Amino acid sequence: MLSFIGRRLLQAMFVLLIISFVSFMIQDKMGDPVRQMVGQSVTLEQREALQQELGLNDPMLIQYGRFLGRAIQGDLGTSYYYKEPTIDVIASRLPATLELSFAALVLVILLAIPLGVFAAIHPKNILSRAVLLFSTLGLSVPIFIVAVFLMYFFAIEWGLLPSFGRGETTSVFGLWQSGLFNRDGLRHLLLPSLSLAFVLTPIFIRLIRAEMMDVLQSDYIRYAWAKGISAPRIYFVHALKNTMLPVITVGGIQLGTLVAYTILTESIFQWPGMGLLFMDAVTRVDVPLISTYLIFVGVIFVVTNTLVDVVYSLVNPRVRIPGYS
Known part of the structure; x- marks a missing residue:
């Protein structure tokens, strides 16, 4: 190991x-x-x-x-525009991006797992076909179209949610400001997080459905049915556990991609995170800040994928055997 x-x-x-x-x-x-x-x-x-x-x-x-x-040594230069170390500028915007990514990830988990499992268990059900249609639509529509659509209806046409900004933030243990702990912050977070989730959820729905259907045809599932084990235990303990192995791998890659997707989402909703900071840096040709952002995102990708490899090796020991790794 x-x-x-x-x-x-x-x-x-x-x-x-x-x-x-x-x-x-x-x-x-x-x-x-x-x-x-x-x-x-x-x-x-x-x-x-x-x-x-x-x-x-x-x-x-x-x-x-x-x-x-x-x-x-942690010195990646000084921003031309902010006149501050680029690491400090990135760090000041990092909580907003992590907050947005976390909210989108929670929505993906809450939507993708039950919908994917349902579509696998009842493949011919009309609701399952509707789920597949939704996933196809989600894979086909660009994220900026989804974001503009949500903004137009929920913010402009119906006036239910704010269309830009991060809203009111609350200090968390004196370390950072977060909008997750007050109503105004959550209202501002809902539309951008829904936009991100709409793009990622279809991928996981289809992956969970395909893997679950494959697992349900395996011998040990037939044996579980023969032993008289209850359907919920077969579906959500025996089958879902093995379904999640490839989901862990794809999920790790998508976590890194989530940071990249925030560039468009943050720009549309004027969310004050790293993505909006990067777009502003490109406009101002703030080269040290652009370089630091690329390194920072690269570190996120590498660390995430490395952790996924380690977690996957713990779940599936075969990857530690020469020939699997």
């Missing part, structure tokens, strides 16, 4: 190294940092002196080595 975890950690470190190099190269391709820092109000000699001071005239590998050394 320890060797399996060690291999996964080495792979994660290698991927993070590649992500850091790509982020560094992006900094070099997005304009002149000196011009972005001082504008056009300085002379050419002053620009050249500042380039020399910043080490921008050094070979690329030397610059990358300095960048990597600072990154290991």
